[in-house]
């Protein structure tokens with residue numbers, strides 16, 4: 227499925243306000259026959275956020291993004307972008323939204339630059355300098371004259387992002403932009419997202435590549451079977467509440483001692499041999515004191531964190547909950 231969103235430019239940009247909600251999804255639903263692909267979903271994305279929209283295959287990410295862009299109509303609820311309902315103000319809003327839904331629709335026999343020019347003229351004309359800028363931003367200036375047929379998948383994805391950026395949108399909605407990229411391509415895409423965020427863009431990005439989201443996004447929402455499972459900062463989601471990670475000598479002995487305490491029954495060793503444990507009174511300093519007094523002076527103590535992948539698998543029943 228390939229799509230590109232195009233409308234004529236024309237809407238005036240309103241002044242940016244930090245913390246302003248730029249994308250608001252309210253009780254959004256989409257029913258396909260008997261299947262509820264998106265089920266009463268609500269989310270707020272604020273200006274400048276890189277918001278990760280996560281879920282297993284079939285969870286409803288692309289369906290949500292299509293509704294966000296006004297490509298398909300919801301069966302319930304609404305989407306506001308920059309304070310306006312997409313259903314009623316689509317042609318006004320879309321010039322301020324850059325979109326890449328699944329793989330970009332490109333003319334393979336044209337060069338990268340000519341693809342941008344073609345889209346630019348369909349948009350009513352984009353200055354040459356803007357084409358130079360977006361080529362530079364996505365790192366394709368050296369290959370701009372080559373036919374897209376000769377591009378790697380990663381280069382095609384980057385050209386797709388360049389197209390999404392042509393009108394210098396405030397908001398970018400990217401469905402799986404790192405899809406099919408090799409590790410080097412993923413790193414490039416990540417750098418690009420950071421650059422866009424530094425330039426004040428709001429980015430809404432769907433992905434099932436959890437390590438990526440962990441590195442790129444400030445906030446994430448996880449959906450499964452069309453429903454919101456959780457919405458949180460990456461930090462909140464990955465901090466294992468109240469547990470500490472301690473590196474120390476004779477960890478096995480220290481573990482046995484800690485497990486014998488009322489507060490330490492859940493203690494265990496990590497794969498790397500660190501002691502993962504709650505603390506007496508939930509305080510790191512109490513844990514430190516206890517270990518020191520018992521003769522197990524820690525080398526380091528830090529808040530234990532969970533991998534986003536573990537969190538995701540737990541919250542989505544092994545990541546397969548979306549297969550219906």
Ligand SMILES: Nc1ncnc2c1ncn2[C@@H]1O[C@H](COP(=O)(O)OP(=O)(O)OP(=O)(O)O)[C@@H](O)[C@H]1O
Nearest residue numbers: 258263281282283284285286287288289290434550
């Ligand atoms: N046009 C359609 N007609 C009927 N069912 C559809 C249609 N589009 C999507 N679905 C169903 O809606 C559900 C959500 O699909 P969607 O493509 O939104 O998932 P996704 O989260 O984007 O998955 P993936 O990670 O595989 O891209 C799936 O069960 C899918 O089969």
Ligand SMILES: [Mg+2]
Nearest residue numbers: 287288289401
């Ligand atoms: Mg999808």
